[in-house]
Amino acid sequence: MKNKGKMKRRTFLKLSAGAATASAAALMLNSERLFNTKHASVNNSITVPQDAKKVFSKCGACSNTFFTLLNREFGYPKNAAELASDPLAGGLMNTQNQCGMLWGSTLAVGAESFRRHKKHDQALAMAITGSQHIVESFSRRAKSVNCRNIIGLDFSNRYDIVEFALKSLPGGYKNMICMNLAEKWAPEAIQSAKEGLSDKQTDLPQLPASCASECAKKMGASDEEMVMVAGFAGGIGLSGNACGALGSAIWMNTLAWCRKNPGKSGYSNPNAKEILKAFFDATDHEILCHLICGQRFETIADHTEFIKNGGCDKLMDVLAQS
Secondary structure, rough: OHHHHHHHHHHHHHHHHHHHHHHOOOOOOOEEEEEEOOOOOOOOOOOOOOOHHHHHHHHOOOHHHHHHHHHHHOOOOOOOHHHHHHHOOOOOOOOOOOOOOHHHHHHHHHHHHHHOOHHHHHHHHHHHHEEEEEHHHHHHOOOEHHHHHHOOOOOOOOHHHHEEEEEEEEHHHOOOOOHHHHHHHHHHHHHHHHHHHHOOOOOOOOOOHHHHHHHHHHOOOOOOHHHHHHHHHHOOOOOOOOOHHHHHHHHHHHHHOOOHOOOHHHHHHOHHHHHHHHHHHHOOOOOOOOHHHOOOOOHHHHHHHHHOOOOOOHHHHHHHHH
């Protein structure tokens, strides 16, 4: 029991001190919100295991947690790929942009789209469509897609990290906002993923493109991996948020690292920080897709045209070569 207690404390400190996991991104100054354990209503027709917090505790990162949860729902676990999603937590390398739950869910949706569709182009387009459903669902639940807005704190500020540790200890990290959010959104995430993958669209371009997939291709991605990251396009689901090609490059590089280091968390990949640095150097520290591109993409066709006309090609080269 004593050793078990030490393990729990080590896990908690690891999650909180680095602000690298979503539970470390869970502090709210409003204590009622931080430790609110009430559940919002969900579709009663959805039957899913109510163990999101347990999976979160095991995975340690919100991105890994939702990649794992959705992969389990679809019946195809991917251990190395899931571990490689760890750096996407904290809103992408702790930049507090799109919540890691979105990055992880999008990867799972892409993986399932690849299995469902024999044609690569259709799989890629449906992965983007599925990610749009995921983003919409998450935004309804959390009222924002961004980590910083959800937690109300800046984890680049060490004083906020200290405040996190002090305020979170009494309630325990299993009752923090990110844990509670994970538990509430998990059934909705699964539902929106299935709805998105089943969405019958007639206006999809014949040869769709995704910046994230193109970046992954430059890094030697397989057809499956290209579809897995496809939903990152345009800042995940064409939402205009943090660059999807950046997320793709970090995940692809970390996936290669995880395959060479079986069982180890992608957090330990030393190359991830170098990729982020190279990206910021190339964009003058801008991370938002719609500002980098100078436009928002209303449709997959819009994004496809942008990419096929050479949009962000130089930036993707920087990422692929970092």
